[in-house]
Amino acid sequence: MAPAAASSSSAATRRVGGIILLLLAALAGTSSAQLSTGFYSNSCPGVHDAVKSVLQSAIAREQRMGASILRLFFHDCFVQGCDASLLLDDTPSFQGEKMATPNNGSVRGFEVIDAIKSAVEKACPGVVSCADILAIAARDSVVILGGPNWDVKLGRRDSTTASLTGANNNIPPPTSGLSNLTSLFAAQGLSQKDMVALSGAHTIGQARCTNFRAHVYNDTDIDAAFARTRQSGCPRTSGSGDNNLAPLDLQTPTVFENNYYKNLACKKGLLHSDQELFNGGSTDSQVQSYVSSQSAFFADFVTGMIKMGDITPLTGSNGEIRKNCRRIN
Numbered sequence: 001m002a003p004a005a006a007s008s009s010s011a012a013t014r015r016v017g018g019i020i021l022l023l024l025a026a027l028a029g030t031s032s033a034q035l036s037t038g039f040y041s042n043s044c045p046g047v048h049d050a051v052k053s054v055l056q057s058a059i060a061r062e063q064r065m066g067a068s069i070l071r072l073f074f075h076d077c078f079v080q081g082c083d084a085s086l087l088l089d090d091t092p093s094f095q096g097e098k099m100a101t102p103n104n105g106s107v108r109g110f111e112v113i114d115a116i117k118s119a120v121e122k123a124c125p126g127v128v129s130c131a132d133i134l135a136i137a138a139r140d141s142v143v144i145l146g147g148p149n150w151d152v153k154l155g156r157r158d159s160t161t162a163s164l165t166g167a168n169n170n171i172p173p174p175t176s177g178l179s180n181l182t183s184l185f186a187a188q189g190l191s192q193k194d195m196v197a198l199s200g201a202h203t204i205g206q207a208r209c210t211n212f213r214a215h216v217y218n219d220t221d222i223d224a225a226f227a228r229t230r231q232s233g234c235p236r237t238s239g240s241g242d243n244n245l246a247p248l249d250l251q252t253p254t255v256f257e258n259n260y261y262k263n264l265a266c267k268k269g270l271l272h273s274d275q276e277l278f279n280g281g282s283t284d285s286q287v288q289s290y291v292s293s294q295s296a297f298f299a300d301f302v303t304g305m306i307k308m309g310d311i312t313p314l315t316g317s318n319g320e321i322r323k324n325c326r327r328i329n
């Protein structure tokens with residue numbers, strides 16, 4: 001009897017252990033479930049008004065700022081999750097992400113995030129994370145420029161670390177082909193469908209000559225007249241005019257609509273990576289569907305933004321609520 005009892009009790013132990021493992025796996029898989037739209041409804045009910053009013057005046061001053069803020073959220077979430085790691089300044093003893101190739105000389109809007117943080121700290125000191133401020137500000141930017149609205153899940157906390165190599169390796173370069181774009185998004189748990197929908201963010205904002213030069217001079221999947229127009233503002237020789245800007249959506253770079261996809265359909269994508277989405281490959285039909293239906297694009301963009309916002313957040317007692325978004329406490 002003793003051996004039988006021992007073995008049945010160890011079977012019970014194994015069973016309990018198995019259940020605990022399953023619970024742990026379930027918790028790990030749904031860490032984003034700890035985010036909720038009402039996270040600050042008691043602790044900081046004014047957060048939404050504070051973010052929106054600072055952002056509205058910033059975008060009124062400079063329309064491009066909405067695009068720049070939306071991009072900050074993307075570049076933050078693709079590197080160790082949506083944890084405001086992108087916002088940390090370099091110091092002699094701390095290496096941040098701002099000097100990474102996709103960011104250096106390119107990401108902008110940090111002063112606006114600082115101004116939002118000050119307004120939010122005034123309303124409720126020490127409560128709202130910089131990571132959540134980025135998530136709300138990205139959504140508000142889209143709305144202010146005419147795009148879709150959605151409820152932003154909140155409860156992220158701020159990192160005490162950053163990853164320069166993560167920024168260099170995870171954020172897709174504009175030279176990427178379709179398969180690389182797809183795999184870099186897959187590495188973040190985002191589907192190819194999400195990738196095509198989220199790329200619609202390029203219906204607003206600007207790019208530098210250095211990022212579209214090769215496409216407008218050397219690629220053949222580009223409308224010839226459009227290529228000539230863009231060449232005229234972007235000298236062929238690298239080093240000259242590298243920072244000259246051109247709109248990602250040639251007609252309406254401050255309006256969030258489906259015009260980006262209409263441009264792709266007539267070979268007027270500015271970046272090599274943009275035109276890859278409509279180039280005879282497997283994503284052509286999705287691009288075409290967004291050309292015909294702005295509401296289909298908006299619905300999928302919202303789905304993609306919510307999924308992107310769910311990338312490995314710090315929650316609970318992990319991380320911290322930074323006092324100043326540029327440095328750890």
Ligand code: HEM
Pocket residue numbers: 064066067068069070071074105106107108172173174175176181195198199201202204205206207208209211248271273
């Ligand atoms: C699919 C892969 C993507 C690639 C290869 C890519 C690449 C780029 C590049 C090269 C620029 C121009 C930067 C410069 O020249 O300074 C840019 C701008 C921008 N990107 Fe992306 N991007 C991608 C996806 C996204 C996503 C998912 C979002 C947001 C949801 C986004 C939002 C933006 C915005 C709004 C701008 C304009 C920023 C401004 O005017 O300040 N991009 N992107």
Ligand SMILES: *[C@@H]1O[C@H](CO)[C@@H](O)[C@H](O)[C@H]1NC(C)=O
Pocket residue numbers: 099100104105
């Ligand atoms: C960042 O950009 C600045 C100005 O364009 C340049 O001088 C510097 O070398 C760049 N740094 C890195 C690490 O690429």
Ligand SMILES: *[C@@H]1O[C@H](CO)[C@@H](O)[C@H](O)[C@H]1NC(C)=O
Pocket residue numbers: 173175176177180
């Ligand atoms: C695409 O991915 C392959 C394999 O990882 C890599 O060798 C190549 O350099 C990448 N190309 C671009 C343009 O990113």
Ligand SMILES: *[C@@H]1O[C@H](CO)[C@@H](O)[C@H](O)[C@H]1NC(C)=O
Pocket residue numbers: 213214215217218236
């Ligand atoms: C175009 O391609 C040629 C041949 O590969 C290369 O030498 C040149 O630098 C490229 N030009 C641009 C503007 O990318």
